[in-house]
Amino acid sequence: MKAASYDAIILGAGGAGLMCAAVAGQRGRRVLLVDHADQAGKKILISGGGRCNFTNIHTAPDRYLSANAHFAKSALSRYTPRDFIDLVDRHRIAWHEKTLGQLFCDGSARQIVHMLMEECARGAVRISLGRSVRDVEHADGRFEVHYGEEKATATALVIATGGPSIPKMGATGFAYDLARRFGLKVVEPRPALVPLTLGGDETLFRELSGVAADVVARSGKTRFREAALFTHKGLSGPAILQISSYWRHGQPVGIDFLPGQEQDWALAAKRERPRTHFHTLLGELLPDRLAEVLAKKIGLWGELANMPDRKLEDAARRLADWTFNPNGTEGFAKAEVTAGGIATDGLSSKTMEAKRVPGLYAVGEAVDVTGWLGGYNFQWAWASGWAAGQAL
Numbered sequence: 280m281k282a283a284s285y286d287a288i289i290l291g292a293g294g295a296g297l298m299c300a301a302v303a304g305q306r307g308r309r310v311l312l313v314d315h316a317d318q319a320g321k322k323i324l325i326s327g328g329g330r331c332n333f334t335n336i337h338t339a340p341d342r343y344l345s346a347n348a349h350f351a352k353s354a355l356s357r358y359t360p361r362d363f364i365d366l367v368d369r370h371r372i373a374w375h376e377k378t379l380g381q382l383f384c385d386g387s388a389r390q391i392v393h394m395l396m397e398e399c400a401r402g403a404v405r406i407s408l409g410r411s412v413r414d415v416e417h418a419d420g421r422f423e424v425h426y427g428e429e430k431a432t433a434t435a436l437v438i439a440t441g442g443p444s445i446p447k448m449g450a451t452g453f454a455y456d457l458a459r460r461f462g463l464k465v466v467e468p469r470p471a472l473v474p475l476t477l478g479g480d481e482t483l484f485r486e487l488s489g490v491a492a493d494v495v496a497r498s499g500k501t502r503f504r505e506a507a508l509f510t511h512k513g514l515s516g517p518a519i520l521q522i523s524s525y526w527r528h529g530q531p532v533g534i535d536f537l538p539g540q541e542q543d544w545a546l547a548a549k550r551e552r553p554r555t556h557f558h559t560l561l562g563e564l565l566p567d568r569l570a571e572v573l574a575k576k577i578g579l580w581g582e583l584a585n586m587p588d589r590k591l592e593d594a595a596r597r598l599a600d601w602t603f604n605p606n607g608t609e610g611f612a613k614a615e616v617t618a619g620g621i622a623t624d625g626l627s628s629k630t631m632e633a634k635r636v637p638g639l640y641a642v643g644e645a646v647d648v649t650g651w652l653g654g655y656n657f658q659w660a661w662a663s664g665w666a667a668g669q670a671l
């Protein structure tokens with residue numbers, strides 16, 4: 280069978296691949312976009328609880344993790360949240376800011392997928408869904424892609440197949456295998472924005488499954504003030520998901536259960552109302568069940584009047600920096616994103632093209648750039664897809 284000829288073949292019709300295809304197509308390039316899923320943008324559809332947290336107005340390079348902290352700067356500065364908001368506005372999609380700069384659709388994430396498909400149609404992008412990529416060959420400056428029963432060739436190939444988080448949605452490590460075949464390095468992929476699990480004597484906290492509190496979570500010098508949630512396996516909630524991206528096996532996670540409290544809150548309460556029980560006092564600041572478990576763990580049970588000042592001071596200090604020792608994460612099955620990925624030192628930060636393989640590009644989550652929770656990962660998908668789309 281004769282191979283169909285294109286200017287660019289993009290593998291993966293997620294956020295990054297769709298953006299890249301639309302931009303290149305509208306620049307007059309003949310583009311083929313291939314995905315093994317039966318629908319484009321599946322992760323967009325389930326994102327943000329079905330409303331897609333499509334960007335964050337506080338996007339800045341320091342909100343991304345990568346072996347090279349500077350790599351994301353160029354793409355992020357050339358395609359900004361404002362650019363994506365303008366696109367959303369042009370398509371008359373209503374949106375709102377929920378919290379912390381996070382922008383969501385008022386209606387449904389479907390609108391974002393629909394918008395990107397329309398942009399691809401404007402660029403006459405040919406989209407092939409439901410066909411697996413069987414093989415990729417490279418000879419004489421052309422890439423030949425075998426997908427389903429078909430064949431296509433192009434001078435440019437874009438890896439936009441994401442990372443292995445949530446495999447049941449069709450996520451694979453395909454990007455890494457392909458990148459390695461072309462001599463690119465891969466930074467060890469690991470689950471990120473993922474719940475942490477507790478074992479040993481910390482399994483006690485699993486009793487609190489469903490209880491949430493506003494905390495500061497800390498790993499090393501990194502801190503996030505948001506909600507933490509106890510689960511039947513350990514810890515989750517935005518503060519924990521954020522810190523999970525920085526956490527490494529064997530490290531502790533510090534939790535300040537009482538952010539913003541005066542240091543002497545327990546002593547002051549002892550002076551003012553000595554007959555109050557410690558766990559009751561704590562229950563005024565935290566959910567009751569959590570207050571009880573923490574009071575028991577600290578070993579302070581009874582009236583404040585019977586507790587030495589020193590013990591109350593120690594308790595306040597512990598509650599401000601409680602140490603958890605997670606024994607793992609809930610893994611790729613539950614990770615919102617994958618940290619690590621195709622090493623940035625082999626790519627141009629301006630075009631996302633492989634330095635040693637002209638015509639090969641990598642964009643989106645497949646690359647070793649991982650954003651915070653809150654719309655940062657889509658902004659990277661749009662920005663990196665746009666950068667490559669401009670260069671194809």
Ligand code: FDA
Binds near residue numbers: 292449453645655658
């Ligand atoms: P993405 O994974 O989206 O797309 C890759 C595509 O490649 C998929 O369509 C897949 O089918 C295809 N593919 C994979 N292997 C293939 C192969 N071998 N052959 C052919 N095709 C293949 N981020 C954010 O900013 N705001 C949010 O609200 C959320 N919410 C959210 C919720 C949940 C549940 C998850 C799992 C993730 C999020 N995210 C998020 C993260 C966000 O979804 C993610 O960072 C982007 O979708 C990454 O976009 P990519 O296009 O790089 O990969």
